[in-house]
Amino acid sequence: MGIVGGRRRTVGRMVMAACVGSLLLGAAGCTAPSPSEPAPTSNPPTVAPVFASDEEALAAATEAYSNYLATYDASWAHGPSPMDEYLALSIGEAHEDEVQSLAGWEANGWYATGTTTFDSIRLQGVERRSGVVNISTYLCLDISKGDVVDASGSSVVKTDQPTRLPLEVEFETTPPSPTDLKISRSEIWSGTDFC
Template sequence: MRTVQRDLFVLSSLLLLGTLALTGCTPEPAPPAPQASETSAPTDSPVFASDEEALAAATEAYAAYLAAGDEAEESGSPSRELFLSLSSGEAHRQDLSVAASFDDQGWKQVGSTSFDSMAIQSTKITVDGGWEIKVYVCLDVTKSDIVDSSGTSVSKTDRPLRLPLEVAFIGTEQSSNYLQIAESRVWSGSNFC
């Protein structure tokens, strides 16, 4: 996966974390158990050969996204541009908004983020011939923080450190090794983390 894609992926996650850290948002109860993926394709060919293949692709893309976010620097830097290239749609708009807010406040993310418990929710071929993978994942921010220009933490002390998320990835035939995050939101059901 491209370095730019990874950096953008991480920045997006960090922005989500920053928003959650500042608002004190806590997830609602856990989601239902993951269901077998649903493939709704206009053709007979599946999106991936198996759910395991789709899960591996999503795992690689999410790891790259988080790593890029951990490394993303100030606006206009190559690491910030890389991070922003790993998202599209709603997730990209969210990443841009959080990045602008961090820049305005003089904040930055320090440390590293990780994840576990990723499970496929669904896979499908989209109307435009691309594909989408939706997953449930536990985002772990125990080793990261948001600090101001003096290095003082601006995160709420009671912020959730493990967040149940629903994340959507999109890709196209032309970029089969390239997934972008299209959506990332705190799961509104039971906390499965």
């Protein structure tokens, strides 16, 4: 989470890499095999999918994000407190962003109050890379029932701050459990607001 004013609004490096990769794969699929290449004689080994369907992957992402927000809200329930349990639910870019954001909050004496919810989650895609499953989603984060306050209890949120934010959120499986999802990236959607 964090205060949204300082967040990047650009499309992440992973999305750029995926776009370039799909262009390269698309071009490679358009070439005919040369006559000297032998035809494959057997099917390559297949890897069993972690999720049986896109619906199952979306349900897992929905559950993971619900837990992420509930842990965030519970961590602040009695004022500033250690955020280790909350931070354990993110990895990579999302984790680094949260650590940096929380350090800024602590330095300013800020803490969150209220509850945070989301809705309208939609699956963008499911991809398996090097044994890790990546689930990309779009969702609407609702911060209308929460606030960020300073040590005196005064709100530090701008009055014109949107209370519903369109996000692009990515999840990754983490070993040893192939279905243990952690948030790996979360950015405000830079396109048309779908919330």
